[in-house]
Amino acid sequence: MRTLFGENILSPSPKPAPPSKANPFELSFQSSVGASSLSSSTSSPRQNDWLTQQIQNQQRLSAEANNHSTHDAATRYGHARRKGNPKLLFMGMRRSGKSSIQKVIFEKFSPAETLFLDPTTRIEPSTMESFIKFESAELPYNLPYTAPDFDRDAIFASTGAIIWVLDMQDEYYHSITKLIETAVFLLETYPHINFEVFIHKTDGLSEEYKYDTFRDVRQRVADELADHGHADRGIAFYQTSIFDHSVYEAMSKVIQKLLPQLPAMESLLNKLCSACRIQKAYLFDTISKIYLATDASPTFLKDYEVCSDYVDVIVDIKQIYGWQTRGQDGVLVTDSSRESGAPGESLITYDRSGNTYIYAREINDYLSLICIMGQGSTADKRVLIDYNVSILHEALTQVFKL
Secondary structure (H helix, E strand, O other): OOOOOOOOOOOOOOOOOOOOOOOOOOOOOOOOOHHHHOOOOOOOHHHHHHHHHHHHHHHHHHHHHHHHHHHHHHHOOOOOOOOOEEEEEEOOOOOOOOOHHHHHHHHOOOOOHOOOOOOOOOOOEEOOOOOOEEEEEEOOOOOOOOOOOOHHHHHHHOOOEEEEEEEOOOHHHHHHHHHHHHHHHHHHHHHOEEEEEEOOOOOOOOOOHHHHHHHHHHHHHHHEEEEEEOOOOOOEEEEOOOOOOOHHHHHHHHHHHHOOOHHHHHHHHHHHHHHOOOEEEEEEEEEOOEEEOOOOOOOOHHHHHHHHHHHHHHHHHHOOOOOOOOOOOOOOOOOOOOOOOOOEEEEEEEEOOOOOEEEEEEEOEEEEEEEEEOOOHHHHHHHHHHHHHHHHHHHHHHHHHO
């Protein structure tokens, strides 16, 4: 009996595929591992092993390249993320001003009280308790730290930055020689340490002499490091004096390189400035007057001096009067019993022209936000400014809780 359907209707036999024709619109690309010629044909186990080995080699080489570039970037720019407290080590020649800088910044001495300090004969670390615990120490000049039997790891292993203090008012050629010797030793032995140079005691000198000396020291150090094969390692130079705000600004830039929260703080300040039309914003450590972060706009020493003096005003007013806030239960909360994340007081002061004013906000007992408000951000927009600053306040609290 014949039917219209064959007996293999449920499992028809496959027909041979027609011979493939070259597509004139198809572009052919060569593979980087040479696998395109083998993928269309049946590959043997030996060929599969060869392809696997080639791919693994490429992945290993790319991973090594990424690790090498990441290490170079972290070493070159000094923004490697370090755990623990920022640790600073002051070095330099005798009577160069190392102890004076520590006393003024970390122990709140007046500059006049540091004129007759005894020479340092041993390592005496000093600590400043703030929102972050700053640790600093001074290395005596006659300490043989390059000797083979000296325990260098006990001093340099946990150090974040070396600050070499160079006296501008003295013969500095011998100090430059010791600076180069120390810098080469540290760059080769402890490459994670940031090396900073304070060209100190610039007070009372003419601007021309300061500029020529600063340029001469920087050029000599750069040439010597290039001769030793360390031209790619940048060393920062600062003109400092304990009789003005230059030493605070230089110390601020040194400490910023050791803070892992710096990118987050800068991003928050940039957004605040763009939203409220702020001319310049600083996040100050209230105790030491060191600014921990600022926005991306150009930084001028005059702006920093005004904001730094305003921090002193806030501290003096707080010590005399203090202020009280009401908690959620309606009970008055003083500064001593207030939590670190509680909002602080905001203040506004005008200059004589009335075009710009300073906005201050206490983030917690140790942090203060000082802003120089420009044109277009008038005082009638204080509600909007307070709202945006409260958002910044909450974000900073979360950043430092991580």
